[in-house]
Amino acid sequence: MNNLKSTIDYHKKGILTALLVLIFIWSLFSVTWSKDLIHAGGKATMMQIFNSILHPKVTPELIKLGFISTWRTLAYAVTGMTLAFIIAFVFGILASGIMAERDASRKVSKSIFRGLLGFMRAIHELVWAWLFVAAIGLTPFAAIFALAIPYGGTLGRIYADILNDVAKEPIRALKASGATKLQLLIYGYLPLAKVDMISYTMYRLECAVRSSTIMSFVGLGGLGFQIQLSLQDLNYNEVWTFMFFLTALVVLIDLWSNVLRNKLISNKEYKKKFNFNKFSLLLAVVIIIGSWVFIFVADKADFFGLFTEKNYMYTKKFINGLLGAQEANPAFLNSESWAKALKLTYDTLQMSVMAIGFATVAMLLTVLPAARNVADGSLTLSKKWYKWLSFGVIRFVYIFSRSVPELVWAMIIVFIFKPGILPGAIALAIHNFGIIGKLCAEVIEDLDLRPIRNIASSGGTSSQMLFYGVIPTVMPKFITYILYRGEVILRTTIVVGFVGAGGLGQQFKLSMSYFKYTEITLLLICYLLLVVLADLLSEGSRKLSE
Known part of the structure; x- marks a missing residue:
């Protein structure tokens, strides 16, 4: 009976993992991948930005x-x-x-x-x-x-x-x-x-x-x-x-x-x-x-x-504007406005999925050398001086990437990429990569080392250890953290849109600038519906991964 339950749980986790991968692939089709995604001087700007990291003004x-x-x-x-x-x-x-x-x-x-x-x-x-x-x-x-x-x-x-x-x-x-x-x-x-x-x-x-x-x-x-x-x-x-x-x-x-x-x-x-x-x-x-x-x-x-x-008059006027008190055809009662808002909601959903996908891929590529028990050789049974170097570099990248807010990353990235959901997804991914990386590295540090050492002692490479030893053991916790951050990202996608990264945020800023208050109400309704949907999907996925 226990074996049957274990088999069912294993297949449930496998189905969930495959489903998450497919959803990420689906999000990639929202972008037309071509050279036109980058500004004319985007590559030169990118080199200037990265070169400046090593030469901050003091x-x-x-x-x-x-x-x-x-x-x-x-x-x-x-x-x-x-x-x-x-x-x-x-x-x-x-x-x-x-x-x-x-x-x-x-x-x-x-x-x-x-x-x-x-x-x-x-x-x-x-x-x-x-x-x-x-x-x-x-x-x-x-x-x-x-x-x-x-x-x-x-x-x-x-x-x-x-x-x-x-x-x-x-x-x-x-x-x-x-x-x-x-x-x-x-x-x-x-x-x-x-x-x-x-x-x-x-x-x-x-x-x-x-x-x-x-x-x-x-x-x-x-x-x-x-x-x-x-x-x-x-x-x-x-x-x-x-x-x-x-x-x-x-x-x-x-x-x-x-x-x-x-x-x-x-x-x-x-x-x-x-x-x-x-x-x-x-x-x-x-x-x-x-x-x-x-x-x-x-x-x-x-x-x-x-x-x-x-201030009382300003507040009253603003609230009345949100409720459409003096507007004959408020946006939240207009079918065309709803169609436009739902399209932006769809774009926002794709941006958030793409962001968590990018962050997860980057985490999987760096998380093993970022674990302390890999750096000191207790996990791999192999002590190399450069492992401490890679540990320090990756951990610093984790700290730096998560210390800078998503909006600030977006402000930098829009200098390289043209406006759209891609720069927003990249900005969200960079910030959350540091958070997910730190959390998942700590999961590896808390592992029972004996099964992993067996792979290392039999001549397994780091990649084999990752895919056949570490990931199967830590995947449930990894998925939990990924789903949690995905939920947070969905709430944050509206913010990166403020600097031209597309989705609900970009339209929200325009509506605020032009005092179209009933549009703001409509966008907030769509935003809240998206958040509620994310909560329900995240909770269901977590139960499936347990």
């Missing part, structure tokens, strides 16, 4: 500007995450249902708040930013709220899941001692969930830094704004200088997160030694206070100015 003035821009990027990320944490903490607890007294109220609470969190995170932060700018004007709070809402939705959903997954024995013991719901939360759930909640919050801070970078499209300064200016002036040496600042910031946050998580898990802090946990708490408080002071003092953010009669 002057005292530019370095000073880099530090100032880095701080502004971090400040907006931190202020946005502060509000996101508050939203997530409250909504996450309510979405978990742990505070409800009865089963019926628990189900209602979970349904309402999980649905609300799902809507908040479904719309990309840059789309929220455009909407807030249109509603309340070009204020720092437009960017802060735009970061807070989707990140609050994502954090809240994860917090709810973490709270639901805590060990039940300590909670039952507290209940038996007569603890109230609030006491259960404070002394039971939160201490047990603390490490995972802090760890994921730090990860989302790293993501918020990238999101803060692309807020240059709504007038926010920082690293994204400087990169955009340098690209417009064709100063590629300056572009890479600011890109390296961004990479350094992301790496520092990542290192801080990893060390903090290890300290929290080990729970070993001695009085005579440096207490990293207390230092992290103090540092976090200083950065949060410093960020809000910067927003209010340096950028002159006026919170109470949001509630003026003028």
Whole structure:
């Protein structure tokens, strides 16, 4: 019986893998592959861009500007995450249902708040930013709220899941001692969930830094704004200088997160030694206070100015425009507009599939030498000095590619390729290649080494080890990560369209520029339908791969 189940599971995974490959091939037919895909001077531009990586501009003035821009990027990320944490903490607890007294109220609470969190995170932060700018004007709070809402939705959903997954024995013991719901939360759930909640919050801070970078499209300064200016002036040496600042910031946050998580898990802090946990708490408080002071003092953010009669009229006009209150034939009730929007939705779907396909192929070609147990020879039974070199180079590429937001990659790539879904797919693939590569390399590092060593000891090459030893073992987890990133990519495709990469995003930007608000509503409906479809397909595929 077990053998039959194993055979069925094996065939299910094989069918899923074949299906994913076929879908990727289908997406490739959306592009007419010819020399016309590249601009007339695209090849020369590409060489200039890549040559500039090795020669970033380093002057005292530019370095000073880099530090100032880095701080502004971090400040907006931190202020946005502060509000996101508050939203997530409250909504996450309510979405978990742990505070409800009865089963019926628990189900209602979970349904309402999980649905609300799902809507908040479904719309990309840059789309929220455009909407807030249109509603309340070009204020720092437009960017802060735009970061807070989707990140609050994502954090809240994860917090709810973490709270639901805590060990039940300590909670039952507290209940038996007569603890109230609030006491259960404070002394039971939160201490047990603390490490995972802090760890994921730090990860989302790293993501918020990238999101803060692309807020240059709504007038926010920082690293994204400087990169955009340098690209417009064709100063590629300056572009890479600011890109390296961004990479350094992301790496520092990542290192801080990893060390903090290890300290929290080990729970070993001695009085005579440096207490990293207390230092992290103090540092976090200083950065949060410093960020809000910067927003209010340096950028002159006026919170109470949001509630003026003028802003109320702007917001009312914008909402009425989205609803088509004063339009005889709104786009979302027009069949021709629907046909055009659905075609763009189809293009967006193809772009996302192509992107995850490119990223997966690049990951499979690099993931084996990127694993630490390959570099040190424990997996292959072969120790070569150059394996550490390839490990370091590929891991750096992973870090660099994922540190730079998709939109920034798209801004660079449209200088080489003509507008269309291909440059958007390439930009999305480059960013997600670094994420998938890191995750999958860690899967290989956690492998049971004995079966793989048998292939190596019998004279198997690296390619044979990859296809006959590693991939069959790690494929379920690989597919899980690929599907997860595919879902994220689908939400992000609308953003790369803002710089001419096609799909819903390009039309969304045009509609915003020409104040065609009912078109915006239609595009948002198509976007949300696409996200819901992605969630359903991803969930079904994950169940098939289990």
